[in-house]
Amino acid sequence: MIKVRKLVKRFGLKTVLRGMDFQADQGEFVALLGPNGAGKTTFLRILASLSRPTMGGVNIAGYRLPDQASAVRRRLGVVSHQPLLYGDLTAEENLRFYGRMYGVRDLRSRVAEVLELVGLTPRRRDLVRTYSRGMQQRLAIGRAVLHDPDVMLFDEPHTGLDQDASAMLDTVLREVAARGRTVVMTSHDLARAADLASRFDVISRGVITASVKRDEIEPNNLLAFYRQALQEA
Amino acid sequence: MTIERESSYLPEKQGIPADSKAVGFLRAMGAVVWKDLSAEIRSRELLSAMLIFALLVILIFNFALDLDPATRREPTITAGVLWVIFVFAGTLGLNRSMAIEKDRGCLDGLLLAPVDRSAIYFGKALGNLVFMLMVEFIVLPIYSLLYNVNLFNPGLLLVILLGSIGYVAVGTLLAAMAVQARTRDILLPILLFPVVLPVILAAVKASTGFLDGSEMEVIRPWINLLIAYDIIFSAVAFMVFDYVVEE
Numbered sequence: 001m002i003k004v005r006k007l008v009k010r011f012g013l014k015t016v017l018r019g020m021d022f023q024a025d026q027g028e029f030v031a032l033l034g035p036n037g038a039g040k041t042t043f044l045r046i047l048a049s050l051s052r053p054t055m056g057g058v059n060i061a062g063y064r065l066p067d068q069a070s071a072v073r074r075r076l077g078v079v080s081h082q083p084l085l086y087g088d089l090t091a092e093e094n095l096r097f098y099g100r101m102y103g104v105r106d107l108r109s110r111v112a113e114v115l116e117l118v119g120l121t122p123r124r125r126d127l128v129r130t131y132s133r134g135m136q137q138r139l140a141i142g143r144a145v146l147h148d149p150d151v152m153l154f155d156e157p158h159t160g161l162d163q164d165a166s167a168m169l170d171t172v173l174r175e176v177a178a179r180g181r182t183v184v185m186t187s188h189d190l191a192r193a194a195d196l197a198s199r200f201d202v203i204s205r206g207v208i209t210a211s212v213k214r215d216e217i218e219p220n221n222l223l224a225f226y227r228q229a230l231q232e233a
Numbered sequence: 234m235t236i237e238r239e240s241s242y243l244p245e246k247q248g249i250p251a252d253s254k255a256v257g258f259l260r261a262m263g264a265v266v267w268k269d270l271s272a273e274i275r276s277r278e279l280l281s282a283m284l285i286f287a288l289l290v291i292l293i294f295n296f297a298l299d300l301d302p303a304t305r306r307e308p309t310i311t312a313g314v315l316w317v318i319f320v321f322a323g324t325l326g327l328n329r330s331m332a333i334e335k336d337r338g339c340l341d342g343l344l345l346a347p348v349d350r351s352a353i354y355f356g357k358a359l360g361n362l363v364f365m366l367m368v369e370f371i372v373l374p375i376y377s378l379l380y381n382v383n384l385f386n387p388g389l390l391l392v393i394l395l396g397s398i399g400y401v402a403v404g405t406l407l408a409a410m411a412v413q414a415r416t417r418d419i420l421l422p423i424l425l426f427p428v429v430l431p432v433i434l435a436a437v438k439a440s441t442g443f444l445d446g447s448e449m450e451v452i453r454p455w456i457n458l459l460i461a462y463d464i465i466f467s468a469v470a471f472m473v474f475d476y477v478v479e480e
Binding site for chain 2: 073076082084086098103
């Protein structure tokens with residue numbers, strides 16, 4: 001579903017990604033772990049077609065980036081630590097707007113369905129700026145699944161959420177993954193990643209330094225695996 | 234809580250032909266305009282700031298110039314003051330309009346949509362034009378009252394429309410560029426004013442011409458310049474917007 005070969009990204013003289021290889025198959029939930037500045041967000045932004053690779057090949061669902069970016073975007077749902085929602089619009093209006101941008105059919109019923117799914121139907125007519133951070137993040141997930149994407153990218157989705165909101169977000173993330181979507185999630189939170197993902201990749205200084213599947217490692221050993229991967233980098 | 238996935242909501246995936254490129258373009262453009270107008274109707278942030286600023290500039294010029302009644306009605310003064318008001322109030326609106334997109338990462342949300350990115354540009358530009366025309370529509374009668382000048386001349390209104398289109402065409406593109414920078418508030422006027430100078434010059438000259446009742450032969454070259462500028466910069470923005478907003 002996602003194939004990345006020898007990906008390089010430079011910002012001026014600074015090289016952030018240094019010939020990175022990555023692959024995720026359909027239905028896989030990959031947690032991308034790494035310290036600050038390792039290149040996680042840059043990598044996700046390239047997958048999301050928000051940033052152009054300097055060199056290397058990126059292929060998502062059979063389409064190449066950046067040449068076939070529009071076809072890739074149609075198959076992508078992105079959730080970042082920012083909600084990408086308009087504070088002066090209601091939840092319903094935000095979803096309706098994004099639905100129009102994606103050309104979603106039966107928009108009215110789909111919006112109602114998604115609001116129900118993320119548990120925001122009672123607050124659908126409230127302005128998003130009056131929402132708590134957790135509610136905004138739930139609506140952000142609703143926005144991202146509105147067009148039924150094949151691939152979902154989550155960039156630190158738990159940032160700024162309290163325990164309850166994080167737990168609720170985890171439930172939604174599990175449901176999203178359980179429906180056969182390919183999920184790539186960056187995270188600092190190893191415990192949370194261990195709970196959700198089916199594979200753990202460690203990224204350091206712009207390359208994947210280690211990768212392990214969930215059934216190959218005990219959740220308790222993930223921290224040791226992560227530390228060792230960083231030391232060997 | 235279940236995220237259902239039995240059916241697809243994108244026409245292409247269902248085997249239904251996706252909308253034609255033109256329909257998709259217009260739909261996305263309309264969605265951006267609708268979104269900007271809906272948000273503004275609710276918050277009134279942008280319009281009220283532009284309007285208050287415009288009214289303050291009228292008052293400041295009224296006192297600062299301290300002209301005798303005859304000079305105040307001079308077409309050159311009227312055209313100059315009017316366009317200074319429109320340009321400064323417009324800059325305020327352009328800055329705010331793009332800052333809203335940066336807030337909560339909404340610009341990324343727009344760029345993630347599978348649409349031609351120039352549809353986003355034209356949607357934003359159309360929204361900005363509506364706001365600018367609304368401010369101008371309110372400023373004109375107030376200016377007429379305070380300065381005792383009749384500004385409801387069809388020719389002048391056409392110049393205001395053409396000048397505003399050119400100003401917004403360039404301004405929206407440069408605001409999208411400036412919004413990526415930390416110093417966006419000061420960067421936009423620095424980038425915008427030199428590029429938009431031909432529009433302001435042509436608009437002031439054409440406005441003066443209509444106000445002092447000049448022959449069409451005198452005014453026409455300035456009108457032509459405005460039309461050419463509007464077309465050229467709309468085309469340039471159509472071609473480069475994708476690169477401007479990408480990292």
